[in-house]
Amino acid sequence: MASPSPLSETLRRLDRVVQEKEVRTKLLDAAELACRTALPVSTVRSLLQGGTPPDDSVNDRVRTRIAALAEAEMAATGKRMSDLASDISERLGVSGYWARQVCDGKKVPSVELLHGLVEYFGVEEGEAFFTASAADALNRVLLPVLHGLEEPENDPVLALMDRYGVRSADLRAHGSLTREQLERLLEGVLRSVVPPDGGRER
Incomplete structure (x- = not known):
């Protein structure tokens, strides 16, 4: 039995993590995805519905x-x-x-x-x-959407923020810190919980 295509697997996972229909509609707007992939809107709609794009070279x-x-x-x-x-x-x-x-x-x-x-x-x-094929082009654009919706354990930075309670204000999502500021903050958190000698027994 053939394994599912990367796009069909991405769409299956998106369906699983997106609970509200209107949210899925907003995230998977065919016109916007067509702009981002330079594909015809009709091709994007067909792919989103599990269809096959026209053959092309x-x-x-x-x-x-x-x-x-x-x-x-x-x-x-x-x-x-x-x-x-x-x-x-x-x-x-x-x-x-x-x-x-x-x-x-x-x-x-x-x-x-x-x-x-x-x-x-x-x-x-x-x-x-x-x-890239139309399916691969659309999959490339959808994967970041999927990763943003899936569990934070898939994002090591978010997981670390959750572990040490840094994410309570969701600093990264609100853009209150730059990437450099966030890195310095996390380094400070790690220094506060990891012994200076790396935890080696004396």
Whole structure:
């Protein structure tokens, strides 16, 4: 019997930890997830319902996701396609015509130029953002949501805060401390409960 796919397992675990339907709807908004994955909303909806996305090739994925990012960039900045293509042309040292063809989803960039587009659009996941299957792309975005809902024992920092009673005010969730301040606080807590010599018997 085949094991469940990573996405189906993530969705199963999400269903288990999310009790209220309206919360699940808010967390799994198809339009928002489509923006974060550069997938069509219809594909995201289908995947969330356990469906199978349309067959595509790696080249298809690259073309459509670059086009989706280009559309999002123009919507966010007010740039026209000619402006965006000109900007990419200057940044990556390619012709304006090529840049426009790529942004329109008509051409597939080389690996080197795809790397340049990763930097241009600020894609944290690197080239895999463009080449991953639709299910893998959605799973990548959903996993942090799942981890945030699951038991704090899965988060070593939260578990440590719970153990020593530091989390009563939920400092990290409320943003009252920076990461550095939180680290200093936890170091102080550890120093107060661990002997200076590491607990070795004299």
